[in-house]
Every structure is written in C-alpha cells, then in structure tokens.
Amino acid sequence: MRADAKRNVDAVLEAAKTAFTMTGVHTPVREIAAMAGVGTGTLYRHFPLRADLVSAVFRRELDACAEAAAALASTYEPIEALERWLAHYVELLSTKRGLITAMHSDAPTYESLTECFQDPLRPALRLLLDNASRAGLIRPDVETDDLLQGVAALCLLNTAQTQRMVALLVAGLRNAPPGPPSTATRPGR
Amino acid sequence: MRADAKRNVDAVLEAAKTAFTMTGVHTPVREIAAMAGVGTGTLYRHFPLRADLVSAVFRRELDACAEAAAALASTYEPIEALERWLAHYVELLSTKRGLITAMHSDAPTYESLTECFQDPLRPALRLLLDNASRAGLIRPDVETDDLLQGVAALCLLNTAQTQRMVALLVAGLRNAPPGPPSTATRPGR
Amino acid sequence: MRADAKRNVDAVLEAAKTAFTMTGVHTPVREIAAMAGVGTGTLYRHFPLRADLVSAVFRRELDACAEAAAALASTYEPIEALERWLAHYVELLSTKRGLITAMHSDAPTYESLTECFQDPLRPALRLLLDNASRAGLIRPDVETDDLLQGVAALCLLNTAQTQRMVALLVAGLRNAPPGPPSTATRPGR
Amino acid sequence: MRADAKRNVDAVLEAAKTAFTMTGVHTPVREIAAMAGVGTGTLYRHFPLRADLVSAVFRRELDACAEAAAALASTYEPIEALERWLAHYVELLSTKRGLITAMHSDAPTYESLTECFQDPLRPALRLLLDNASRAGLIRPDVETDDLLQGVAALCLLNTAQTQRMVALLVAGLRNAPPGPPSTATRPGR
DNA sequence: CATGAATGAGTATTCATTCAT
DNA sequence: AATGAATGAATACTCATTCAT
Numbered sequence: 001m002r003a004d005a006k007r008n009v010d011a012v013l014e015a016a017k018t019a020f021t022m023t024g025v026h027t028p029v030r031e032i033a034a035m036a037g038v039g040t041g042t043l044y045r046h047f048p049l050r051a052d053l054v055s056a057v058f059r060r061e062l063d064a065c066a067e068a069a070a071a072l073a074s075t076y077e078p079i080e081a082l083e084r085w086l087a088h089y090v091e092l093l094s095t096k097r098g099l100i101t102a103m104h105s106d107a108p109t110y111e112s113l114t115e116c117f118q119d120p121l122r123p124a125l126r127l128l129l130d131n132a133s134r135a136g137l138i139r140p141d142v143e144t145d146d147l148l149q150g151v152a153a154l155c156l157l158n159t160a161q162t163q164r165m166v167a168l169l170v171a172g173l174r175n176a177p178p179g180p181p182s183t184a185t186r187p188g189r
Numbered sequence: 190m191r192a193d194a195k196r197n198v199d200a201v202l203e204a205a206k207t208a209f210t211m212t213g214v215h216t217p218v219r220e221i222a223a224m225a226g227v228g229t230g231t232l233y234r235h236f237p238l239r240a241d242l243v244s245a246v247f248r249r250e251l252d253a254c255a256e257a258a259a260a261l262a263s264t265y266e267p268i269e270a271l272e273r274w275l276a277h278y279v280e281l282l283s284t285k286r287g288l289i290t291a292m293h294s295d296a297p298t299y300e301s302l303t304e305c306f307q308d309p310l311r312p313a314l315r316l317l318l319d320n321a322s323r324a325g326l327i328r329p330d331v332e333t334d335d336l337l338q339g340v341a342a343l344c345l346l347n348t349a350q351t352q353r354m355v356a357l358l359v360a361g362l363r364n365a366p367p368g369p370p371s372t373a374t375r376p377g378r
Numbered sequence: 379m380r381a382d383a384k385r386n387v388d389a390v391l392e393a394a395k396t397a398f399t400m401t402g403v404h405t406p407v408r409e410i411a412a413m414a415g416v417g418t419g420t421l422y423r424h425f426p427l428r429a430d431l432v433s434a435v436f437r438r439e440l441d442a443c444a445e446a447a448a449a450l451a452s453t454y455e456p457i458e459a460l461e462r463w464l465a466h467y468v469e470l471l472s473t474k475r476g477l478i479t480a481m482h483s484d485a486p487t488y489e490s491l492t493e494c495f496q497d498p499l500r501p502a503l504r505l506l507l508d509n510a511s512r513a514g515l516i517r518p519d520v521e522t523d524d525l526l527q528g529v530a531a532l533c534l535l536n537t538a539q540t541q542r543m544v545a546l547l548v549a550g551l552r553n554a555p556p557g558p559p560s561t562a563t564r565p566g567r
Numbered sequence: 568m569r570a571d572a573k574r575n576v577d578a579v580l581e582a583a584k585t586a587f588t589m590t591g592v593h594t595p596v597r598e599i600a601a602m603a604g605v606g607t608g609t610l611y612r613h614f615p616l617r618a619d620l621v622s623a624v625f626r627r628e629l630d631a632c633a634e635a636a637a638a639l640a641s642t643y644e645p646i647e648a649l650e651r652w653l654a655h656y657v658e659l660l661s662t663k664r665g666l667i668t669a670m671h672s673d674a675p676t677y678e679s680l681t682e683c684f685q686d687p688l689r690p691a692l693r694l695l696l697d698n699a700s701r702a703g704l705i706r707p708d709v710e711t712d713d714l715l716q717g718v719a720a721l722c723l724l725n726t727a728q729t730q731r732m733v734a735l736l737v738a739g740l741r742n743a744p745p746g747p748p749s750t751a752t753r754p755g756r
Numbered sequence: 757c758a759t760g761a762a763t764g765a766g767t768a769t770t771c772a773t774t775c776a777t
Numbered sequence: 778a779a780t781g782a783a784t785g786a787a788t789a790c791t792c793a794t795t796c797a798t
Contacts, residue, residue, distance in 0.1 A: 005778070028771060030781095039780035044773075101290050104345045106213075109772085143353070146346075150354040153342040156293045157335075164332070165339040169354070172361030191798065194761060217788060228763040233790070298789095383757075406792060408760095417759035422794075479668050482723045484591075487793085521731070524724075528732040531720040534671045535713075542710070543717040547732070550739030569777070572782060595767060606784040611769070676768095 009046050011036040016057045024098035025054050050102075050109040055116035058096070062120045065092050069124035078132035079174065085128055086151060086166055089121065093155040094162060100155050118148050138173040198235050200225040205246045213287030214243050214299075239298045243288070244305035247281075251309045254281050258313035267321035268363070274317055275340060275355055278310070282344040283351065289341050307337055327362040387424050389414040394435045402476035403432050428480075428487040433494035436474070440498050443470050447502035456510035457552065463506055464529060464544055467499065471533040472540060478533050496526050516551040576613050578603040583624045591665030592621055592677075617676045621666070622683035625659075629687045632659050636691035645699035646741070652695055653718060653733055656688070660722040661729065667719050685715055705740040 015036035019027040032053075033040045047053035055062070065088050072081040093099060102110045103117070125144045133140040147169070154165045190198075204225035208216040218239075222229045236242035244251075254277050261270040282289065291299045292306070314333045322329040336358070343354045393414035397405040410431075411418045425431035433440070443466050450459040471477060480488045481495070503522045511518040525547070532543045568576075582603035586594040596617075600607045614620035622629075632655050639648040660667065669677045670684070692711045700707040714736070721732045 002778080008779085029773085030771070033781090040773085041775085041781070042779055045778075050772095101294060104286070104290050106287075142357075143350075146350050146353050149346050149350060150343055150357075153345045154339055156289070156342045156345075157338050161335050161338060164335050165342075165358070168331075168339075168361035169357050170361070172357035172359065175360040175363055191761070193797075197762080218790085219788070222764095228765095229790080230764065230792085231762050234761070239789095380757080386758080407794085408792070411760090418794085419760070419796085420758055423757080428793090479672060482664070482668050484665075520735075521728075524728050524731050527724050527728060528721055528735075531723045532717055534667070534720045534723075535716050539713050539716060542713050543720075543736070546709075546717075546739035547735050548739070550735035550737070553738040553741055569782070571776075575783080596769085597767070600785095607769080608771085608785065609783050612782070617768095 005046075008036070008038050008042055012038060012043055012046065012053070013057055016053050020054070020057060020096065025050075025096065025102050026098050049112065050107075051111065051113040051116060054099070054102070054110075054113060058092075058117075061092055062117065065089060066120045066124040069127050073127055073131055078128070078135050078137050079170070082128045082132055082138075082173075083167075083170055085124070086170065087163075089125075089148075089151060090155060090162055090166060093117075093152055094159060100152060103152065114149070114152075117152070118145065121148060132173075142173060194235075197225070197227050197231055201227060201232055201235060201242070202246055205242050209243070209246060209288075210284060214239075214285070214291050215287060238301070240301045240305065243291075243299075243302060247285070247288075247306070248309075250281055251306065254278060255309045255313040258316050262316055262320055267317070267324050268326050268359070271317045271321055271327075271362075272356075272359055274313070275359065276352075278314075278337075278340060279344055279351055279355060282341055283348060286345060289345055292341070303338070306341075307334060310337055321362075331362060383424075386414070386416050386420055390416060390421055390424065390431070391435055394431050398432070398435060398474065403428075403474065403480050404476050427490065429489065429491040429494060432477070432480070432488075432491060436470075436495075439470055440495065443467060444498045444502040447505050451505055451509055456506070456513050456515055457548070460506045460510055460516075460551075461545075461548055463502070464548065465541075467503075467526075467529060468533060468540055468544060471495075471530055472537060478530060481530065492527070492530075495530070496523065499526060510551075520551060572613075575603070575605050575609055579605060579610055579613060579620070580624055583620050587621070587624060587666075588662060592617075592663070592669050593665060616679070618679045618683065621669075621677075621680060625663075625684070626687075628659055629684065632656060633687045633691040636694050640694055640698055645695070645702050645704050646737070649695045649699055649705075649740075650734075650737055652691065653737065654730075656692075656715075656718060657722055657729055657733060660719055661726060664723060667723055670719070681716070684719075685712060688715055699740075709740060 012032065016027075016032050019032045019035060023031070029040055029043060029050075033043045036043070043053075047056065065085075068088055069081075069085055072085050075081070076084060103114050122144050125148060129138070129142055129144060129147075132138045133142075150169065151166055154162050154169075157165065201221065205216075205221050208221045208224060212220075218229055218232060221242075222232045225232070232242070236245060254274075257277055258270075258274055261274050264270070265273060288302075292303045311333050314337060318327070318331060318333060318336075321327040322331075339358065340355055343351050343358075346354060390410065394405075394410050397410045397413060401409070407418055407421060407428075411421045414421070421431075425434065443463075446466055447459075447463055450463050453459070454462060481492050500522050503526060507516070507520055507522060507525075510516045511520075528547065529544055532540050532547075535543065579599065583594075583599050586599045586602060590598070596607055596610060599620075600610045603610070610620070614623060632652075635655055636648075636652055639652050642648070643651060666680075670681045689711050692715060696705070696709060696711060696714075699705040700709075717736065718733055721729050721736075723729075724732060
C-alpha cells in the first residue's frame, strides 16, 4: 500500500471513530469523508461496505476484548471470569450508538456486520464457557453464538436493564447443571 | 362512526397488517393506503401517527396474548404457565422483527410504541411472575418490564436461538437451587 | 335565512375573526370550522370563496372606515382629514396578518379580495380627495384606486416604514399644485 | 470549478431565470432541475437555499442596476437621475411580482432575500439621494431602505399604477416648494 | 341544511453510490 | 489513486374541496 493511501485510510478511520461516537454508525458517508479530508470515492475504495468501515473502526476494541478473555480466565474463577468478560462485551456494544440496530437492520450494507463482530470474539467466549463447563459450573450445551448474539440483542435495552438481563442469562446457565438434578427440576423438557 | 368510515378503517387495518408482515413497519404510508384502496388523507385521519396504526394493528393479538395469561395460570403450574405464556409472546413478536428495532430506534414516530406494547401485557406477565414468585419458584425481584423488553430484544435472533435464550432466561429466573456452587460463589445475588 | 343558518354564519364569522387575528387569513378552513363548531361543508355553503369569508369578517371595520371619512371631512381641514383617514386605512390593513399578501397572491380564492376591500372605501377616499382638490391643495388628477392600492401595497412594510412612505405620498400629492408653478418645476413631464 | 460543474450551474441559472419569470419564484425545485437537465441534487449542491438561487439569478440585473446609478448621476440633474434610476429599479422588479410577496412572506426560505436585494442597491440609491439632497432639491431625511422597499412594494400594482405612485413618491421627496399652502399648513414637517 | 369523511395532488430534502475528470 | 460532482429515488404530511350520509 502506498504511503498516501495508508495516510488516507488512517484519516478515515480516525474520522469515522469520532463520527460514530458523535452521530452513531449511521453518519452519512460524505460527512465522514469530509472530516477525514478525503473524497467520498476514496472512502469507498477502501471500505466498499459500511460494515467494513464499522468493523475496521472497532477492530482494536474487538481484539482487546477477545484478548481479555485469556487474562480473565487465568485470574478469576470460571463464572466470575465469564461475567466480567460479558460485562466487557456489553460495554463494547452498548456505547456504540446505533450499532445493535444496524446489526439487525436488513440493509445489505450491514449484512456482514454481525459476523465481523462475532468472529474475533467467538474463541474468547468459547474458552470461558469451556472452563466453566469443565468445572461443572454451567450446563455444557451452550452455543457461543447464541450467547454472543443474545447478549448483543439485549444491548438494545438501557444499560441497567441490559445488565440485569445478562445476569439472568448467566444465572440460567448455572441453574441447569448436567446430571440428574437438572432433569429432576425441569421434568418434561 | 359512519358505516363508510368503519369500512375504511377496517380496510386500512387489514392492509397494514399485511404490509407490516411483508415489508415491515416502515412500509410507506402511500403503499398501505393504496393497498387499502383509500387516500393517504383517510389513513392519516384515522391514524395520525404511525405508532397509532402499528398498535391498532397489533391490538387484537396483544389483547389475546394478555388474556391468555389468566387461563394459563389456572391450568398449569406457575413455571410452566410462565414458559407457555412467554412462548406465546415470542411467537407474537417473532413475525415482527422490524418492530423491535423500530421500538428502539430514536425516531420520534415510534416513540410511544414501546408503551403501547408493554401496557396491555404488563399485568399479564405480572400475574404469572407473582404466582411463581409466591410459590417460591422464582426470585421475587424481577421487573416485568425488564423481561418484556428483554425477551422482545431476544426475538431479533432466529427462532431457535430465541427459544434457547428465553429458556435460559427462565432458568435464570428460578431460584438458585440450594447447593454449594451457586450459593457459595454469588451469595446475596 | 333560517334561524339555525344565521346562528352558524355568526359563529363562523366570530371564529374566523379570531383565527385571522391569531394565525392570519391563511388559517385552514377546517380549523375555523372547528372553532365555530360547524362542519367544513357548512362553512363552504355560506362562504364559497376564502375571500368571501375574509371580507365578511372585516365588513364592519371596512364600513366604519368608510363612514369615518364624512366625519373627518367635516371636522378637519382637507389635508389633515385625508391624512387621518389614510392612517385609519393603514391600520385597518396592517393589523390583518397575511391580508396584503393574500390580496396580491394569484390564488383564485383571493381573486375578489382587492375589490371587496376597495369597493366600500372608494367613495370615502373620493370625497376626501375631492375636497382637497377643490381647495387647490392637491393635484386634481389622482385616481382613488391608485392610492387605495398603493397604500395597501405599502402596508407590506413595517409600521414605521409604511407611515413614512404614506406621508411621502401625501406630500407628493401636494407638491404638484395645478397651474404654471407645477409645469415650471418639472419641465418635460 | 470543474468544467462540467460550471456547465450545470449555468444551465440551472438559465432554467431558473425562465422559471421565475413564467411561474414565479415558487416554482418547484424539481421543475427547475428538469428544465436545466440536471438532478435535483445538483441544484441543491450549488444552491442549498432557495434564496441562493433567486439572488444568483437576479445578481447580474441587480449589479447592472446598481452600476447604472453612477452614470445617471453624472449625466442628469439630480432629480432626473433619481427618477430615471427608480424607473430602472421598477422595471427590474415589475417582472418579478411573486418576488416582492416572497420577500415579505414569513417563509424562512426567503428570509435572506430582502437583504440580498437591498445590499447591492443601497449605495446606488444613496448616491442619488445625496446628490439631490446636497443640491437642496429633496428633503435630506429619507432612508434609502424605506424607499427601496417602498418602491418594491408599489411594484405589486400594475405598471401604470406603479409609475404614477412612484412619481408621487418622488414628488413627495422634493422639498416643499416655498409658498403659503404647504409651509403654512404643515410647518416643521 | 348540516356534517365531516374521503380524496390525493403537490414538494422539499437527504444520501448512497457511481463515474467523469 | 483520488476527487467530488452528479444522480434521482424515495416519502411524509397538509389542506382545499367535494359529496355521501
């Protein structure tokens, strides 16, 4: 990549980050381009889809969130590690205005968005889930994607509600430990 | 209400119902009016706000869902009644994915929507929650609105995922079973 | 006219008067009808054109203004009588929001408006002009309609400006007395 | 400015000029754009506000009118120069009747319009007024803006009427000729 | 006579995306 | 590669006027 191209990409990324914070991920392309001091064409060249730009902007945070999992896993007990990581995840999503809505909009521009966010985080959550599961603290049959997307959806709620609902979800994870007790408590399932 | 007016209102309601299912709640006014065979002015006369139309369309389903609570409560055990009712609720919402995001969009048009949906259902869920709570089967500190909105948010997932997540939520609702793991790690929760 | 019809007309007139003061002469028909407690159809029956309603509302003021001319003529000197009457006229027009604009709009509804206003006032101004003219105080060749419409147009300006311009007009009326002096001062005209 | 952009601007200006003459300044944006053979977006890019377009269209005429003042001032006697310039001004406005009412409509779109028109003409009229005033031919206390706007308002009348009224205004401007009638009746005016 | 329901034309403005320069 | 000009579809909402009830 040529030096000037790189410079442009960086400028766009910077501008988009600000714009997303101020106006949300729906901020018009022109506005972002203007802030970055580039033409819209340039922006499109590097980020053909809005989702590309969005995920690029949040890439660092995403990676940091993913990486945090290992540290948490080695510091806290499985359940607490999971809870703390989900809190990270919730905060990551909740502070991005319009992000959750965009993820569930049917606009083709945002189509790949969910995957972009899910991909780097999947192994992280998998690790935490496996730890807890191996320790017999949670049911073993939970799909990471269910949780990743479910929690993301819950981020539509206000912060306090989201936190309460996520806590409930975690409690639900634990309430059905593998083995006879589970079967006993919830017959017919 | 004049006979012809009534006829028009019904036609609009019918058209809107179809439209909302096909194209979502964002369907242009003109289109709905055309489907109903009326002028846009007529539609506006009866439903000045988009939210009015949306809630009118779903009013019947909402009421039916709300009424179902009592019957379920007297037929099934508290937890099962709750689960079955939530299943109703999920089914009600699942066909209306655009609706959920509309509710959380910041568009002023949809501002009153959350309340319109919550209002008739709140007492219904409250009843079921109280029953289970009084029987000591679930924790007593759950807000109906949290659950109503939380489950609604989860309806953004695909059907299977939604069902799994809602099941998890219900599991989380249930009192932490007496036993070392849960009580020990998270006392007072 | 039947008693109830008369009642309706009065109610409409009353409502329109208020409406015109509050919102200007452009106030929607429906609003006026609603204020009067009648249907729009009723309003249209009695005042098919907006101009009909407007002039009906101001009829009394118009007549009062017209009648004032005789009194002024017999109380003041010709010029002062004229000035005072024009001040009346200006006030009559200036306080009617949107009236002047309506008079000059090309909307067919307002087409007859200028005439409605001019008609009753023409003789009044004619009287005053003739008095001054006969006394040799103003040039004798001034058309009442020119002045009526010219002053009306000047009412588009703000109050102070209107007054200054009307004063200038009156001064202009006087500056060209019939006879040799006039010819001398403005050769070539 | 790119060649193609320039071409478009010119086309729009041309189209708008025609449109304003034919249909008035209210002519729909779409129509003007269509006449110019450009998209509405293009029109908006160059003239974000309707007032921008209007003043751009008349800019040339306005400037020409303003410039004429100096020539007239050096060719004719003060009063005649003034009269001739006002005739220019009247001619300029007479074809733009909708414009005058637009200027006084309370529509925010046209808010800046009065200033746009007044600004370039103010110095021109000032010059002529000062010349006449210094020569003792007219009263010295006349505001340019009063006259500019007053004459504009009078342009709402038909051509002949406008001319007569403007002539009257000019007559009013002239110092009250020495003589009993005027001086006696209205001393100090 | 009165009512008020129905009609539906009319328009500004935004913005994603393309493509000529 | 970059630019940014051009495109033009898409949509809500108002209100005068008519006419069925």
